[in-house]
Amino acid sequence: EAGVTQSPTHLIKTRGQQATLRCSPISGHTSVYWYQQALGLGLQFLLWYDEGEERNRGNFPPRFSGRQFPNYSSELNVNALELEDSALYLCASSPRRVSGNTIYFGEGSWLTVV
Amino acid sequence: AQSVTQLGSHVSVSEGALVLLRCNYSSSVPPYLFWYVQYPNQGLQLLLKYTTGATLVKGINGFEAEFKKSETSFHLTKPSAHMSDAAEYFCAVSTFQKLVFGTGTRLLVSP
Numbered sequence: 001e002a003g004v005t006q007s008p009t010h011l012i013k014t015r016g017q018q019a020t021l022r023c024s025p026i027s028g029h030t031s032v033y034w035y036q037q038a039l040g041l042g043l044q045f046l047l048w049y050d051e052g053e054e055r056n057r058g059n060f061p062p063r064f065s066g067r068q069f070p071n072y073s074s075e076l077n078v079n080a081l082e083l084e085d086s087a088l089y090l091c092a093s094s095p096r097r098v099s100g101n102t103i104y105f106g107e108g109s110w111l112t113v114v
Numbered sequence: 115a116q117s118v119t120q121l122g123s124h125v126s127v128s129e130g131a132l133v134l135l136r137c138n139y140s141s142s143v144p145p146y147l148f149w150y151v152q153y154p155n156q157g158l159q160l161l162l163k164y165t166t167g168a169t170l171v172k173g174i175n176g177f178e179a180e181f182k183k184s185e186t187s188f189h190l191t192k193p194s195a196h197m198s199d200a201a202e203y204f205c206a207v208s209t210f211q212k213l214v215f216g217t218g219t220r221l222l223v224s225p
Contacts, residue, residue, distance in 0.1 A: 043215040100146040105158040
């Protein structure tokens with residue numbers, strides 16, 4: 001069974017540009033989560049999507065946005081990139097969110113803003 | 115709000131020694147607790163989780179953790195460290211809407 005897959009693996013963008021990261025959840029999982037792991041800042045919750053709807057959002061500015069498609073895949077968009085957006089972006093999936101469900105992570109997408 | 119605190123950003127052990135990584139949680143409801151491991155340049159892999167039932171939870175790679183409600187702790191242990199255990203370890207607590215992570219503990223294993 002395929003795990004959570006993310007693309008691209010690495011992405012280099014210039015400050016002010018837009019970045020789009022993609023995620024395919026494990027088959028049968030309807031919930032997708034996005035986390036940012038910046039150097040020295042740990043894992044910060046960004047977004048949670050379930051059944052095509054944004055269900056929860058972390059403390060990030062509106063230029064961080066995303067969506068979930070009918071096949072439950074998801075993309076994360078970061079507009080007006082800033083240098084501090086450089087980080088590993090991790091996508092995770094789980095069955096429809098019920099406390100205690102295991103969340104499975106992908107390998108991440110490295111975003112570098114120069 | 116639910117949260118976890120990991121004591122020690124770095125822990126160093128010798129190969130063959132006991133590994134003890136500390137995690138304390140704060141939760142107003144019975145918590146669901148997780149330990150994940152992150153190897154260099156990789157995503158997070160589930161080591162083990164506690165939901166209900168037995169308080170001693172066994173995970174992969176010889177790791178285990180004990181849920182102690184009286185101490186609000188969920189420490190991760192392994193009797194004998196291996197070089198391949200060198201990684202970053204994250205404790206997490208589950209809320210309805212997300213997983214809240216601790217700041218992580220980097221485990222260093224020396225020969």
